[in-house]
Amino acid sequence: MAHASSVIPELPDDLDGGTAVPLGAHATSRWMWPLEGLSAALMLAIIGLLLGGVVSRYMFSSPIDWIDEVVSIAFIWLAMSGAAIAMQRNEHLRLTLFVDMLPERLRTFVQALSLVCVATFLLALIGPAIEHAREEWFVVTPTLGLPNVVRVAAIVFGVALMLLIVLIHALRTVRWPQLLAAVVLVAGVAMLCLGLKPQWMQLGLLNLVIFLVGVVALSLAAGVPIAFCFGLGVMSFLAFSSDVPLVVVVGRMDEGMANFVLVSVPIFVMLGCVLDATGMGKAIVDFLASLIGHVKAGMSYVLLGSLFIVSGISGSKVSDMATVAPALFPEMKRRGNKPPEMIALLATGAAMADTVPPSIVLIVLGSVAGVSIAGLFQAGFFVAMVLLGALLVLARWKARHEQTEGARRPTAALIGRLLVIAAPALVLPFLIRSAVGGGVATATEVSTIAVLYALLVGQVLYGGIGLRKIYAMLVETAALSGAILLILGTASAMAWAITQSGVVQHLSVFLTTLPGGWIAFMGVTIVVFLILGCLLEGLPAVLLLAPIMFPIAKKLGINDIHYSMVVVTAMNVGLMMPPIGVGFYIACRIGDAKPDDVIAAIWPYLVALLVGVVVIAAVPGVSTFAL
Numbered sequence: 001m002a003h004a005s006s007v008i009p010e011l012p013d014d015l016d017g018g019t020a021v022p023l024g025a026h027a028t029s030r031w032m033w034p035l036e037g038l039s040a041a042l043m044l045a046i047i048g049l050l051l052g053g054v055v056s057r058y059m060f061s062s063p064i065d066w067i068d069e070v071v072s073i074a075f076i077w078l079a080m081s082g083a084a085i086a087m088q089r090n091e092h093l094r095l096t097l098f099v100d101m102l103p104e105r106l107r108t109f110v111q112a113l114s115l116v117c118v119a120t121f122l123l124a125l126i127g128p129a130i131e132h133a134r135e136e137w138f139v140v141t142p143t144l145g146l147p148n149v150v151r152v153a154a155i156v157f158g159v160a161l162m163l164l165i166v167l168i169h170a171l172r173t174v175r176w177p178q179l180l181a182a183v184v185l186v187a188g189v190a191m192l193c194l195g196l197k198p199q200w201m202q203l204g205l206l207n208l209v210i211f212l213v214g215v216v217a218l219s220l221a222a223g224v225p226i227a228f229c230f231g232l233g234v235m236s237f238l239a240f241s242s243d244v245p246l247v248v249v250v251g252r253m254d255e256g257m258a259n260f261v262l263v264s265v266p267i268f269v270m271l272g273c274v275l276d277a278t279g280m281g282k283a284i285v286d287f288l289a290s291l292i293g294h295v296k297a298g299m300s301y302v303l304l305g306s307l308f309i310v311s312g313i314s315g316s317k318v319s320d321m322a323t324v325a326p327a328l329f330p331e332m333k334r335r336g337n338k339p340p341e342m343i344a345l346l347a348t349g350a351a352m353a354d355t356v357p358p359s360i361v362l363i364v365l366g367s368v369a370g371v372s373i374a375g376l377f378q379a380g381f382f383v384a385m386v387l388l389g390a391l392l393v394l395a396r397w398k399a400r401h402e403q404t405e406g407a408r409r410p411t412a413a414l415i416g417r418l419l420v421i422a423a424p425a426l427v428l429p430f431l432i433r434s435a436v437g438g439g440v441a442t443a444t445e446v447s448t449i450a451v452l453y454a455l456l457v458g459q460v461l462y463g464g465i466g467l468r469k470i471y472a473m474l475v476e477t478a479a480l481s482g483a484i485l486l487i488l489g490t491a492s493a494m495a496w497a498i499t500q501s502g503v504v505q506h507l508s509v510f511l512t513t514l515p516g517g518w519i520a521f522m523g524v525t526i527v528v529f530l531i532l533g534c535l536l537e538g539l540p541a542v543l544l545l546a547p548i549m550f551p552i553a554k555k556l557g558i559n560d561i562h563y564s565m566v567v568v569t570a571m572n573v574g575l576m577m578p579p580i581g582v583g584f585y586i587a588c589r590i591g592d593a594k595p596d597d598v599i600a601a602i603w604p605y606l607v608a609l610l611v612g613v614v615v616i617a618a619v620p621g622v623s624t625f626a627l
Contacts, residue, residue: 032088035081035161039478040471042078046071047267050448066143068260073151075263076254080158082266082482083227085475087162092225092483097579099223109182112174114223115166116182120190121231122163124239128247129156132254135247152254158482193240200241205503211237212494227483230490230544234497249493256492256543257485260444261367266481267447268358271454273473276322277465278458280425281310285327287422290410297399299332303342304349304391308384309429311353321350321590329591337399339593340601345395347587347598348605351572352387352612355380357433358450361542361568363443364488369546371560373443377433379623383565383616390612394604424457491543499547508552518556522617525549525563526570533574534581541571562623569613577606 053067086092099110133156136148170179193200200207216233220226231249238244275281288302288309295301306324325346332342354361357377366373428450435446458465465473514520528549532541546567553563575583578599588595616622 032085036085036475036478039078039081039085040474042074042081043266043270043474043478046074046078046263047270047448047451049074050263050267050444051452054445054448069141069143069146071263072258072260073146075266076151076257077154077157078266078478079257079482079485080154081161082478082480083158083486084161084165084482086479086483086486087165089479091479092227093487094223094225095220096223098221108175109178110222112170112178113182113185114219115170115174116179116186117219117222117224117232118228119163119166119170120186121228121235122159122166124235124246125159125231125250126156126163128245128250129159131247132250155250155254193236197240203241205501205506207237207241208498208501208503211241212498216494227486227490230487230494234490234494237497248496252493252496253489256489259367261363261373261442262485262488264358264363264442264444264447265360265484266477267444267451268360268363269480270473270477271358271447271451273477274451274454274458274465275310275425277469277473278454278462280428280454280458280462281306281320281324282327283418283422283425283462284309285324287415287418287426289328289331290415290418293331294409297396299328299337300345300395300399301392303328303332303345304352304388304395307346307349307353308356308388309426311350311356311359311384311429320353321346321587324349325590338601339591340598341398343587343591343593343598344602344605345391346591347576347584347602348391348609350587351576351583351609352384352391354572355384355387355565355568357381357429358443358447359568360484361571362564364484365542365546365564365568368488368492368543369550369560369564371550371564375561376564377443378626379561379565380568381433382626383569383623386616386622387569387609387612390608391605394608398604421461424461428453488543495544495547507548508555511552512555518553518558519618521553521556521558522566525553525566526613526617529567529570530574530577533571534577541574542567559620559624562620565623566613566617569609569616573606573609573613576602578602 049067049071053064057063083092099107099114102110133149133152136152139148140146141148174182200210203210212233215236216229219229219232224232234252235246235249238246238249285302285306288305289299292298292305293302303324306328307320310324311320329339329342333339357380359380362376362380363373365371366376431453432446432450435449455465511521511524514524516523528545529541532545549567550560550563554560572583575581576587578584578595584598584602585595588598591598
């Protein structure tokens with residue numbers, strides 16, 4: 001099974017130390033509590049500072065220049081401390097499908113090998129991280145005049161702490177013979193590759209296939225977290241086939257995580273947590289159910305409509321599915337819907353809704369590819385409507401034999417009451433989209449306003465959230481954001497290595513001369529991102545290929561917004577495609593069904609989405625008419 005960073009992993013009952021178990025299987029250690037407290041404090045500081053900046057700028061026309069600098073420093077510390085918490089909790093995204101297929105004895109050795117690979121990468125990174133921090137000592141921030149080492153020291157801190165966590169976990173959970181064998185194997189392979197460095201350097205571009213494809217693929221199959229798969233690939237490529245110093249890896253990671261736009265990622269993650277905790281999402285679901293739930297295929301319409309609207313609040317597919325499924329599945333079962341069909345609709349509906357603002361994938365894509373986030377938000381809403389239409393048509397055809405005799409039409413008074421309850425929640429996604437799309441505020445500014453709005457509305461109208469729950473949400477936000485941003489950093493380093501190798505120029509010549517021009521390139525794009533969406537989940541696929549594919553698309557005259565929509569929608573379909581797609585397994589877990597039972601049911605919905613993707617790719621106006 002594939003685990004996502006935001007999904008609590010299934011943990012074994014036997015933790016006696018005799019078998020290698022997933023990292024984070026133990027309860028949170030007391031020594032991690034200060035780190036969790038630091039992460040929560042950093043998260044609060046970032047939100048508070050950004051809100052203060054918005055108020056000062058828009059209410060008093062007096063911008064505070066130093067806020068962005070302080071936020072950028074707090075942000076990198078949040079990312080690295082969150083990555084360490086995610087490491088302890090086993091919340092880094094990984095693929096365990098192939099490991100789970102192995103016999104038990106071999107599986108435990110591969111798990112031990114995975115831990116050693118992670119530790120090797122972190123150990124090799126400490127020296128370059130310290131060197132990078134020394135270099136940044138002489139760089140000062142423009143407003144406060146602080147040495148930049150105050151910010152980049154967070155990378156040294158995070159790497160060292162993650163290494164300590166991995167080592168403690170390995171010593172506690174792995175049998176000594178297995179651990180020693182894994183260490184000897186990794187050390188032996190590293191020494192052999194280092195001895196063959198002159199031969200590697202003569203292979204030229206073939207090293208890309210060996211290290212940036214082969215090493216990454218083997219690490220991925222062994223269950224190494226995706227961020228570390230990328231890191232191992234680029235580090236081995238530079239160390240064994242070039243004379244480029246490894247400090248470059250740290251520099252690329254730093255640059256990948258430094259974009260100020262990315263500050264909105266943890267804040268929108270926090271917004272999703274608030275949505276779940278307050279019940280705002282459930283209020284929307286209840287209102288839609290009262291409005292159209294009584295008609296044939298009505299509950300399917302409600303499920304898709306709820307995902308469409310709720311996605312515009314949370315920005316997270318997992319949060320969307322976890323909010324909608326418990327509220328609708330009981331009634332859908334009563335009407336004769338089979339669980340596999342329900343979960344198939346849930347999974348593909350979540351994929352459809354991932355372009356609805358404020359999609360975290362769109363924010364990251366805009367940051368990496370240099371595309372207007374406001375434009376992406378404008379286009380994403382209409383693109384999602386095309387995919388929604390395809391799913392609605394199929395859902396109606398599927399429900400032609402649905403039994404609705406027992407479904408009562410709610411009274412107007414009940415619908416009105418539910419509308420009043422849901423209205424504050426319904427306003428939020430349109431507030432986010434209109435503010436960013438209209439240029440009133442940036443995605444980062446809107447994210448802070450949305451969190452404050454959701455907290456106040458939730459406190460007054462939806463029962464509120466206790467302080468202990470808020471603290472837990474802050475820590476969870478830090479962990480998830482750290483996992484996302486570490487992938488972003490290592491993927492940025494890997495993308496830089498690919499670009500510097502010159503292969504992009506060769507690829508550009510090949511793709512720009514394909515028979516069929518831009519249409520053929522769009523077809524290649526759909527296939528590539530379908531495959532990568534299956535293997536790497538959304539963000540890693542975007543981070544890895546966006547710097548490579550977007551310049552080629554621009555050469556062919558393809559609009560950046562149009563191409564972005566094709567990339568994201570194809571990737572989301574791949575995310576839900578069995579037998580590898582991570583999102584497919586998340587949906588099965590939320591719906592409490594066996595993946596084997598859902599596989600057959602999901603394919604018609606995936607085909608419907610693919611038809612929508614082809615329409616979006618072939619008709620640029622779908623993405624650009626609202627710009």
